[in-house]
Amino acid sequence: MTATSARTGxxxxxxxxxxxxxxxxxxxxxxPPQFDEATFETYRADAAYPSQQGAKETLMAFSGIAPAxxxxxxxxxxxxxxxxKPGVYLDGxxxxxxxxxxxxxxxxxxxxxxxxxxxxxxxALVGAMGYKNTVDLFRGSELLCIDExxxxxxxxxxxxxxxxxxxxxxxxxxxxxxxxxxxxxxEGRFAAQxxxxxxxxxxxxxxxxxxxxxxxxxxxxDGHAVVLGESxxxxxxxxxxxxxxxxxxxxxxxxxxxxRLHPSKYIRLVEELDLVGVTGVRELxxxxxxxxxxxxxxxxxxxxxxVRATGLPLDxxxxxxxxxxxxxxxxxxxxxxxxxxxxx
Numbered sequence: 001m002t003a004t005s006a007r008t009g010x011x012x013x014x015x016x017x018x019x020x021x022x023x024x025x026x027x028x029x030x031x032p033p034q035f036d037e038a039t040f041e042t043y044r045a046d047a048a049y050p051s052q053q054g055a056k057e058t059l060m061a062f063s064g065i066a067p068a069x070x071x072x073x074x075x076x077x078x079x080x081x082x083x084x085k086p087g088v089y090l091d092g093x094x095x096x097x098x099x100x101x102x103x104x105x106x107x108x109x110x111x112x113x114x115x116x117x118x119x120x121x122x123x124a125l126v127g128a129m130g131y132k133n134t135v136d137l138f139r140g141s142e143l144l145c146i147d148e149x150x151x152x153x154x155x156x157x158x159x160x161x162x163x164x165x166x167x168x169x170x171x172x173x174x175x176x177x178x179x180x181x182x183x184x185x186x187e188g189r190f191a192a193q194x195x196x197x198x199x200x201x202x203x204x205x206x207x208x209x210x211x212x213x214x215x216x217x218x219x220x221x222d223g224h225a226v227v228l229g230e231s232x233x234x235x236x237x238x239x240x241x242x243x244x245x246x247x248x249x250x251x252x253x254x255x256x257x258x259x260r261l262h263p264s265k266y267i268r269l270v271e272e273l274d275l276v277g278v279t280g281v282r283e284l285x286x287x288x289x290x291x292x293x294x295x296x297x298x299x300x301x302x303x304x305x306x307v308r309a310t311g312l313p314l315d316x317x318x319x320x321x322x323x324x325x326x327x328x329x330x331x332x333x334x335x336x337x338x339x340x341x342x343x344x
Contacts, residue, residue, distance in 0.1 A: 007272060010241045013249050014257040018268030022129045025264065026137065029115040031145075032302035035103035040065065043100050049213040052097065055090065058209055059101055062088050062175070063108040087164075087174030089149070089206035094333035095215030098177040102145050105175045111142030118147045118302075120295055123156050124264030126163065135163060139170050148298070149178040150330065168205050176206065215336050224313040226342040230279075236308045237277045244274030251281045251311065254296075255289050263295040270296075273305050276341075281311035283319050290318055291327065294334040301337040306344040314338040 031038065040060050045052035062084060088105075090098045106116045115138070117125075126134045138144060144167060150156075164174060228236060240246035247270075249257075261269065270276065284290040300307065307314070315338055318331040 007245050008241060008243065010237060010246050010248050012253075013247045013269055013276075014253045016269055018261070018265045020128075020265050020268055022125065022133075025121065025125050025128060026115075028267065029117040029121065031103040031106055031116045032099075032304075034302075034304050035100060038100045038103035039107060040101075040104045043097055043104060046213050049096075049211075051092075051210055051212045055101065055209045055211045058207075059088060059090075059105055059175075060108070062173075063105050064110075065108060085205060085207040086168045086172075087176065087206040089203075089208045090175075090177040090211055091208055092177075092211035093213065093215065094329070094336050096211050096213035098211060099147055101211075102147055102175055102177050106143065106145050109143050109173075113141040114143035114145070115141060116145040116147070118298065119149050119156075119160075120263050120298075121267075122146060122163075123159060124262060126159055127262070128264070131159065131163070135166050138163075138167055138172065141167070141172050143173050143175065146174070146176040148333075149176045164205065174205065225309070225315040225339045227281075227313050228308055228310055230310060233277065233279065233308055233310045237275065240275035240277075240306075240308075245272050246275040246277055247273055248277045249279070251278045251309075254278055255284070255293060258292040258296055259289065263292065266296050266299040267302075270299055270303055270305060273303070276300055276305050276307045277309070278307070279310045281309050281314055281317060283312060284317055284322070285319060287322070287325075287327070290322055290331065293317070294327075294330055297334045297337055297341075301341060304344070305341070307338065307341040309342065314342060 040056055040063075043056055045056055047053075090101060092098055103116065106114060129137065144164075168174065237246045237248050258266070284293060315335045317338070318335065322328075323331055
């Protein structure tokens with residue numbers, strides 16, 4: 001990863017053809033590096049938003065952590081909490097700490113077999129290993145954590161609802177995050193009404209926990225993503241290349257290359273990078289290109305790789321028409337992450 005890279009120099013992502021095996025995909029189903037130490041104790045709930053502390057306490061109970069005992073009379077008995085569903089579903093805006101809490105669940109539960117991955121990583125695993133082999137792999141596991149749960153097409157809907165249904169029936173507990181409540185997944189994106197039975201069956205397995213708050217990534221800076229002039233950009237890439245590996249690609253070339261790779265391979269595309277450089281950023285007008293770029297941004301952000309760019313500010317890469325559509329929350333999350341990455 002970036003902290004231990006022994007290589008130095010400048011590479012072009014468009015020259016890379018990464019390959020990922022099913023075994024490698026399974027091995028990578030752990031929290032991203034920045035959440036290696038994420039715990040409930042290190043989650044700082046914002047007092048202005050009580051739902052954050054409430055979510056923390058509920059998730060601690062879900063993870064088997066007993067709440068602090070309250071004093072009572074000699075004959076007092078602890079109140080019996082509501083029966084917990086097999087899954088918890090964290091619904092809230094981006095940047096309110098959902099992934100931190102999801103990682104805290106993963107670290108807190110003393111499960112022998114547990115997995116943590118993004119929604120796209122699980123669907124990619126099904127594609128690589130086949131549905132039956134994926135079910136057999138996860139059957140008997142105690143915990144499955146799914147970050148950024150999204151149902152962007154009917155195929156994903158059918159696969160994930162079937163998969164989660166089989167796992168819940170076999171005793172697996174689920175924890176997921178999303179910007180959309182489970183009964184609203186797919187709205188504005190495809191003919192969700194055709195899959196309501198599957199979506200509702202899946203949502204019945206989850207206790208939905210709403211988390212309000214302000215995007216923490218926006219608290220430390222204001223304004224647009226950082227844009228560099230040509231000479232500044234060249235200097236930044238060259239400097240990073242003396243200490244590690246920096247990429248340098250025209251934006252159009254990067255977008256075109258992403259179309260030729262399955263999103264499950266994006267993690268391998270950036271795994272050795274210490275800096276991502278793109279030139280000539282423009283507004284994206286094609287939905288498929290935009291969604292692939294979002295998946296790429298997620299991998300870059302998870303790896304905590306700084307981004308340097310020229311052209312249009314990266315927070316303006318998704319136009320007003322796209323931001324008004326069914327993927328609005330997904331694009332806004334990417335914008336938040338791009339802002340943070342250009343300021344890093």
